[in-house]
Amino acid sequence: xxxxxxxxxxxxxxxxxxxxxxxxxxxxxxxxxxxxxxxxxxxxxxxxxxxxxxxxxxxxxxxxxxxxxxxxxxxxxxxxxxxxxxxxxxxxxxxxxxxxxxxxxxxxxxxxxxxxxxxxxxxxxxxxxxx
Numbered sequence: 001x002x003x004x005x006x007x008x009x010x011x012x013x014x015x016x017x018x019x020x021x022x023x024x025x026x027x028x029x030x031x032x033x034x035x036x037x038x039x040x041x042x043x044x045x046x047x048x049x050x051x052x053x054x055x056x057x058x059x060x061x062x063x064x065x066x067x068x069x070x071x072x073x074x075x076x077x078x079x080x081x082x083x084x085x086x087x088x089x090x091x092x093x094x095x096x097x098x099x100x101x102x103x104x105x106x107x108x109x110x111x112x113x114x115x116x117x118x119x120x121x122x123x124x125x126x127x128x129x130x131x
Contacts, residue, residue, distance in 0.1 A: 023114040040118040077115030
C-alpha cells in the first residue's frame with residue numbers, strides 16, 4: 001500500500017479540521033482594529049461562488065464580476081457577515097450590503113486574500129516528490 005494510504009488509514013475522522021484563523025485589520029470606516037474569525041471554504045462552495053460570478057452567453061465568457069466573487073468569498077469564509085442580528089443592527093438587507101457598509105475596497109481585498117490563503121496549498125520546503 002501507498003505511504004499516503006497508510007497514513008490516512010491511521011487517522012480518525014475527527015482529526016480532519018477545516019483550517020481556521022484570525023485576520024487582524026484596521027477598518028477605516030469603523031475607526032478600529034478588528035479581529036475577523038476566518039475559515040477555509042469547501043471546494044464545492046468555492047466552485048459555486050466562481051460559477052455565479054461569471055457571465056457566460058453562448059458558451060463564451062462575457063464578464064467576471066470580481067466584486068461578487070470577493071464579497072461571496074468573504075461572506076462564506078467569515079461567517080459573521082451572515083449574522084442576521086448584525087445585519088439588522090447596521091440596517092443591511094443581506095451579507096453583501098453589510099460588507100459594503102463596513103469595509104472599504106482595500107479591506108475587502110485583504111480579508112479575501114486571507115481567506116484564500118487558508119484554502120491554498122502549503123508547500124513543504126526541502127521535500128522532493130518521489131515516484
